[in-house]
Amino acid sequence: MGTWRDRRIIELFGIEAPIILAPMAGPGTPELAMAVGEAGGLASLPCALSSVEQAHDALTLLRSKTRAPVNVNFFCHTAPQADAARELAWRERLAEYYIEHGIDPEFTSAGAVRRPFDNEFCALVEEFKPEVVSFHFGLPEKLLFDRVKATGAKIIASATTVAEARWLEAHGCDAIIAMGFEAGGHRGTFLNHDMATQVGTFALVPQIADAVSVPVIAAGGVADARGIVAALALGASAVQIGTAYLFCPEAKVPELHRVALRESGDDSTAVTNLFTGRPARGIMNRVMREIGPLSDAAPAFPLASAALAPLKAKAEAAGKGDFTSLWSGQAARLAREMPAGELTRALIAETLARLP
Template sequence: MTLTDRLGIDLPILQAPMAGVQGSALAAAVSASGALGALPCAMLGPDAMADELALIRQRTDRPLNVNFFCHTPPEPDDEREAQWHTALAPYYAEFGLDIGSVTSGPGRRPFDHEACDALEAFRPQVVSFHFGLPAPELLARVKSWGAIVLSSATTVEEARWLEARGVDAVIAQGLEAGGHRGMFLSDALTTQVGIFALLPQIVAAVEVPVIAAGGIADAHGVTAALTLGASAVQVGTAFLCCPEATTSTLHRQALQSDAARHTALTNLYSGRPARGIVTRLMRELGPIGEAAPAFPLATAAIAPLRAAAEAQGSGDFSPLWAGQNASGCREVPAAEVVKALAKGLSPPR
C-alpha cells in the first residue's frame, strides 16, 4: 500500500502546518482538494484547537493532519534575558517603548496530556510532530486510536531515531524550508543540508516512507522529489498568499517582492533557528544572536517592536517566514495551488 493510500488522500501532496499564518480555513481547503491539509496547534490551547477542528469537520470530511511541537519548555535565564533586553533597547527607544514593561508572550505549546485529551475526541487520521516526538505514553495514546504518525527529520540520524520510535513516515526537512527547523538531536547548523542531498540519504537509511519538504514550489519540484525516492512532498510557502491563509498584508507583499529571494536562518524571533525573509532586525543584529533567549522565550520582547513597526507599515521586526523558493506563492485559492503542484502526476485512482 502506498503512503497516499494509507493517508487516504488522492495526491502525494501535504500542506505544511504553519503556525501564525493559517488556521482551519487553509487546512480544510487543501484537504477538500485531494491533498492533505494541516492544522498547526503549537499556538493553540485545547479549547481553541477543538474549535478549529470542529470548523474543519464542518467544511470537509477528508483526512487531516494535526501538528504539534515537542520541545521542552526552558527555564528562564535572567542573565540572558538582560543581555537580550540590552540588545533590543535602542529599538525600544526608537519607538518610544519601555523595555521594562515586557511581559511573557504567548510562546509555543508542546504536546501534552491536556492537548491529547482534547485531540482524542476528534481522532484525526494523521498527527505530526516537530522537534522530535512526545513522551512515549503520549505517542502510544495517539497511535492507539489509529492515527498515522509523522515527524520531521533534518539529518539521517534524526530519521533513524524517529523510525526506531515508531513513526509511520519521516518528513525530510531540507535546509531550504521556511519556518522553524525541526532539528532536535543537535543544535549545530552545520548539520543542515538541502533537500535533494538529504532526501536520498534518508530514503536509503530508513524503511518507512519519506516525505520531502523544503524548496518545492511547483510541479517540477514535486516530480524531482518523487524521482529521488520520496513517497510524497510537503509544501508550505506556496500556500502563504492564498486567500484561505491568515498571512498579514506586509508578509504577503514581502513574499511577492524581490526581498523574498534573500532568506536566512534566524533565532531572533523565537529563540530557535527558523528561515525567513531577511529583515532590518536580522541585518543589524546578525540573523543568529547569542543573546536571544531559548525557544520560545525570545518572542516576548520582540512582540512590542513588531506591533509598533507594523502599525507604521513596516515589517522590520516581523518574522516573515518563507522558504528559499517563493516562486510558487500566488494570490490564488489553495485548490489551485494543489492543482498546479500536481500537474503531470498520474490521475488519482
C-alpha cells in the same frame, strides 16, 4: 499523462495525491486545510500557537466541513527554565530599538505562547481521532505517543538529518518528513542544532530514503510541479508544501508579510533565532540585518519573542516588518497567488503531466 507510481503515502493517509499542506502555525487556518483536503491533498492544522479551546474549535469546524483526512500538528519542545541573566542581556541588546520607538525599556510582554504537546492536547487527539498526527522537534514522551498511536492515527515527524530519521523510525513513526535547509519556518532539529551542518532537501531526501524503511516526505524548496517530480524521483513518496500556500487567500498572512513574500528572491531569506530563540527561516528584515540572523544573546525557545513583541507591534502599526518574523522558504518566487484548492489541483495536474 503519468501516474503516482509510489502510492505508499496515498494509501497510508487515504488521500488522492501525495501533496501535504505544511502545518504552518499562524498562517494555517481551517479554511486553508479544508481547501487542500477537498482538492485531494492532506489537510493540515497547526496547533502550536493555539490554546486547547482554539484547537478544539478549529477541529470542530474542519470536521463539520470536510470528510477529507486531517493532519493535526504539535510542537514537542521542552519548556525552558527562566534565565534572568540571558533575558537581561537580550533586552540590553534591543534597548536602542526601544528608545528609538519611544518604548520604555522596562516594558514587559508575554510574547506569543507556543505550547508543547501535553495531556490536554492528547485528549483532543483522542476525541477527534485525526487520521494523521505530526510532530515538530522530535516526539512526545512514550506515554503520550502510545496514547496517540492507540487512536489509530498515523504518526509522522520532521527529520533534518539521517540520524534524526533513523531515530524517528526506531521510535515508531509511520513516515518521515525529510526537512531540507531550504524550508521556511522553524527547523525541525532535535538531535543536532548546528546550523552549519544542515543539509539541503535534494541531498537529504535520497539519503533518508536509503536509511529508513518507512515512506519519506520531502519538505523544503518545493513549490511547483518541477520540485514535486524531482522529489519523487529521489525517493520521496510525497511532498510537504508550505511557502507556496502562503500566497493563498485562505492563509492568515498579514499584508506586510504578503508584500515581502511577493518581493522575495532566491537569496532573500536566512535562518534566524532572533524571533523565538530557535532557528527558523524567514525573509531578511532590519533586525536580522543589524543584529545578525543568529545571536547567542537570544533567550531559549520560545522566550525570545517576548522582548521583541512591543517592537513588532510598534513597527507593524507603521506598516513596517522590521521586527516581524516573515517566515518563508527559499522558493517563494516560484509560488502563484490563487485559492488553495485551485493551487492544489494545478500542482496535481502539472505533476502528473510531467511524470513518465
